[in-house]
Amino acid sequence: MLFRPLVGGGSAGSAIAVRLSENPNVRVLLLEAGGDPNPISYVPATASYMFLHPSVDWQYKTASQPNSGYGIIKRVCKNIGHCRNALSFFNAIAGGSSNSNFMIYNRGNPRDFDRWALHTGDARWKYKNVEKYFRKIEDYFGTWDGNGGDIHNGPLRVEAVVYRPGLDDVLKAAQEKGYSIRDQNADQKQGFSPLDLTQKRGVRFSTYRAYIRPNLRRKNLVIYRYTLVTKVDIYKTYLKRVKNTVHLDESKRATGISYLRHGVKGYASASKEIIVSGGTINSPQILMLSGIGPKEHLQQVGVQPLVDLPVGSTLQDHVSTAIGPFIMNKSESLILHRDVDFNALVNYFRNGKGPLTSPQACVAVGLVSTPGHSTDWPNIMYTVASLGMFFGLPYILDTAFSTGKLAESYLGPYVGQDSHVILVTLGLPRSRGFIRLKDNNPLSQPIIDPQYFTDPTDSDIKAMVRGVELIVDLYENTTALQKLNSRLPPTKLPGCENYVLRSPEYYECFIKTVTITNYHPASSLPMGRPYDPHAVVDSQLRVIGVKGLRVCDASVMPYVTNTNTNAPTIMIGEMCADMIKKTWNLL
Numbered sequence: 115m116l117f118r119p120l121v122g123g124g125s126a127g128s129a130i131a132v133r134l135s136e137n138p139n140v141r142v143l144l145l146e147a148g149g150d151p152n153p154i155s156y157v158p159a160t161a162s163y164m165f166l167h168p169s170v171d172w173q174y175k176t177a178s179q180p181n182s183g184y185g186i187i188k189r190v191c192k193n194i195g196h197c198r199n200a201l202s203f204f205n206a207i208a209g210g211s212s213n214s215n216f217m218i219y220n221r222g223n224p225r226d227f228d229r230w231a232l233h234t235g236d237a238r239w240k241y242k243n244v245e246k247y248f249r250k251i252e253d254y255f256g257t258w259d260g261n262g263g264d265i266h267n268g269p270l271r272v273e274a275v276v277y278r279p280g281l282d283d284v285l286k287a288a289q290e291k292g293y294s295i296r297d298q299n300a301d302q303k304q305g306f307s308p309l310d311l312t313q314k315r316g317v318r319f320s321t322y323r324a325y326i327r328p329n330l331r332r333k334n335l336v337i338y339r340y341t342l343v344t345k346v347d348i349y350k351t352y353l354k355r356v357k358n359t360v361h362l363d364e365s366k367r368a369t370g371i372s373y374l375r376h377g378v379k380g381y382a383s384a385s386k387e388i389i390v391s392g393g394t395i396n397s398p399q400i401l402m403l404s405g406i407g408p409k410e411h412l413q414q415v416g417v418q419p420l421v422d423l424p425v426g427s428t429l430q431d432h433v434s435t436a437i438g439p440f441i442m443n444k445s446e447s448l449i450l451h452r453d454v455d456f457n458a459l460v461n462y463f464r465n466g467k468g469p470l471t472s473p474q475a476c477v478a479v480g481l482v483s484t485p486g487h488s489t490d491w492p493n494i495m496y497t498v499a500s501l502g503m504f505f506g507l508p509y510i511l512d513t514a515f516s517t518g519k520l521a522e523s524y525l526g527p528y529v530g531q532d533s534h535v536i537l538v539t540l541g542l543p544r545s546r547g548f549i550r551l552k553d554n555n556p557l558s559q560p561i562i563d564p565q566y567f568t569d570p571t572d573s574d575i576k577a578m579v580r581g582v583e584l585i586v587d588l589y590e591n592t593t594a595l596q597k598l599n600s601r602l603p604p605t606k607l608p609g610c611e612n613y614v615l616r617s618p619e620y621y622e623c624f625i626k627t628v629t630i631t632n633y634h635p636a637s638s639l640p641m642g643r644p645y646d647p648h649a650v651v652d653s654q655l656r657v658i659g660v661k662g663l664r665v666c667d668a669s670v671m672p673y674v675t676n677t678n679t680n681a682p683t684i685m686i687g688e689m690c691a692d693m694i695k696k697t698w699n700l701l
């Protein structure tokens with residue numbers, strides 16, 4: 115039995131490849147644009163800097179945003195139409211984005227999955243039914259007592275954050291404000307928690323490490339590295355044999371894949387199914403290059419339309435801002451030039467402890483609900499980073515986010531000081547954007563336009579402003595953090611000088627100037643009922659109107675989950691593998 119090929123060995127693709135090849139009769143060909151993970155990616159503190167390197171990263175940028183990103187490009191960008199917004203990047207490495215992500219492990223809220231089930235009419239997506247897949251993934255040594263029972267069967271190691279400056283005071287402050295300290299994985303509600311991370315003794319645990327590396331010797335799992343899939347071949351008619359009789363089948367069917375391996379053209383035929391797991395940006399790109407997508411758009415860019423589907427039309431992302439720095443007078447943060455020295459290196463390599471275990475000093479997650487949202491299903495996520503102002507930070511931020519000298523002028527005066535920075539994320543956004551082809555060249559970057567803050571009721575920006583107000587209140591008006599004299603800088607963010615500091619208008623300006631992605635794009639190929647005009651795949655993740663083609667990655671979420679997306683994406687991979695096995699009687 116052959117299932118060839120599987121495109122993309124990221125968070126979902128790794129799980130699918132390994133689960134399918136558990137059966138020795140099934141052969142899987144995994145085509146991955148990148149190579150094996152770079153050793154730097156294993157060290158959490160250094161991994162995030164990899165995105166500056168085109169050799170391991172797609173280097174995607176979003177299109178200019180009408181309602182956000184005002185701080186982009188040297189602020190000479192008076193016409194926002196010429197500006198570029200936050201980076202949106204994905205690893206071109208086996209293991210995908212799990213190689214450079216912040217390693218935060220959050221399953222999501224039960225209501226996220228119940229909403230998927232309602233949307234698709236398929237009860238398999240209800241939380242009570244997908245929970246077993248989370249348990250299948252996890253080897254849990256996190257903060258809480260086994261996440262509702264001992265969970266050690268899965269391949270993915272999850273551990274409680276090791277390096278945690280300032281964490282105790284943040285949790286005390288949260289309690290002072292009436293938030294509970296609670297398990298944000300198995301029992302997610304409004305409240306705060308120390309982070310659970312995908313790491314083992316301080317070393318990153320990507321999906322490559324969890325799934326692929328231990329199974330590299332499987333003969334029926336063949337991996338083509340440095341292989342860029344350029345197109346899925348779709349045939350309109352094909353001959354089908356039923357009990358020794360040959361019929362003409364008029365439907366469209368995916369029959370093979372064209373790729374460039376080390377730059378050389380190749381082709382792989384598919385005997386059973388093709389599974390596309392290229393991630394939220396690349397999967398729609400591959401589909402559109404193959405003729406599956408909005409008909410008019412495909413015609414405009416010179417691709418022959420074969421199946422008219424709303425590919426790439428309902429993109430969602432977790433838009434965020436980084437509020438801070440909350441300057442402190444006590445050493446309760448990580449200042450790289452102060453804290454990462456020879457002893458820190460020894461501590462890391464000997465004991466798996468210390469600042470090098472830390473993804474950008476992130477220590478806690480906080481979930482809150484703004485008016486109109488149930489406390490059982492929070493819509494704002496805080497990622498608390500105990501990030502002191504180290505030398506070079508403003509330069510790195512300005513370079514990474516193309517903000518000219520914005521970070522330098524705002525943060526520069528505080529370099530050397532302890533501080534916390536809070537990533538405030540809109541967990542349940544209403545705005546939706548799109549992905550389109552620039553042209554019909556598979557090497558061209560697609561157009562990524564998340565359309566942040568464009569929902570007609572402005573509820574996204576209002577929720578973000580409230581989210582910022584709540585966290586500033588927590589940092590400035592609690593005994594636990596006042597002890598550290600925690601406060602926002604007295605200076606205003608360049609571009610927002612006309613507003614009163616701490617007013618809602620100031621925060622709105624701040625958010626729309628420092629607009630960043632939390633790197634959780636989803637929903638570009640949403641699942642839905644077959645007659646749903648927005649659906650691209652059905653609830654079994656099969657592309658509507660094409661036989662033998664499934665999409666299994668973060669793109670199929672009809673709505674992005676309210677917290678980080680890695681865990682739910684791996685769950686999708688696990689579930690997709692089971693759906694495929696069931697289709698072909700392999701369970």
Ligand SMILES: Cc1cc2nc3c(=O)[nH]c(=O)nc-3n(C[C@H](O)[C@H](O)[C@H](O)COP(=O)(O)OP(=O)(O)OC[C@H]3O[C@@H](n4cnc5c(N)ncnc54)[C@H](O)[C@@H]3O)c2cc1C
Pocket residue numbers: 121122123124125126127145146147148203204205206207208209210211212214215216217218219220341342343344391392393394396397400632633634635667668669678679680681683
């Ligand atoms: C910087 C960053 C930080 C993040 N932090 C967190 C976090 O802390 N916690 C969390 O839960 N989530 C986080 N995320 C999000 C999370 O990692 C992603 O949602 C998840 O990894 C998406 O998985 P995926 O399988 O959909 O895609 P990916 O993991 O991106 O995998 C796609 C794979 O397909 C390959 N591919 C793409 N196109 C082709 C092609 N044409 N041919 C061949 N191969 C191709 C890619 O190289 C890649 O390996 C972060 C993401 C980033 C980028």
